[in-house]
Amino acid sequence: MCLGLPMTIVETDGVSALCEYCGGQRRVSVLLLSAPPVGAKVLVYIDTAIRLLEEEEARLIGAAIEGVGAALNGEDFDRFFADLVDREPQLPEHLR
Structure with missing residues (x-):
């Protein structure tokens, strides 16, 4: 099973980013995002940042x-x- 991890961008060159989660770091692709800044929270799945996250999420x-x-x-x-x-548990609106 693969999980998406909420990671924080530590540094980026616009193509890849060094991201951190729970004290560990890894370089991931950010090509699916539009120039995420350092400090942004991103959802990382299979070494690719797939979307930006709000802090609470x-x-x-x-x-x-x-x-x-x-x-x-x-x-x-x-x-x-x-x-x-x-x-x-609550069903999403489209399933009610």
Whole structure:
């Protein structure tokens, strides 16, 4: 399974960018984006930044990834999904 990671651009030359996530860095393509600046949060999938992220969305994605890791390790994971605890799942408008 492949996951998209919320990464922060550390440096870029317009074609590729050095991005960081959880203390690790990797160079990714930014050709699908329109000149993302240093400091921008991007969703990276298979070494390609596929879209810009708002700070809150990047935080939620990062928390969900940490939550999956906690669940796989048999640890409590509710704190990683605080936005979902104590509410019913909601279908997108087009599926209602």
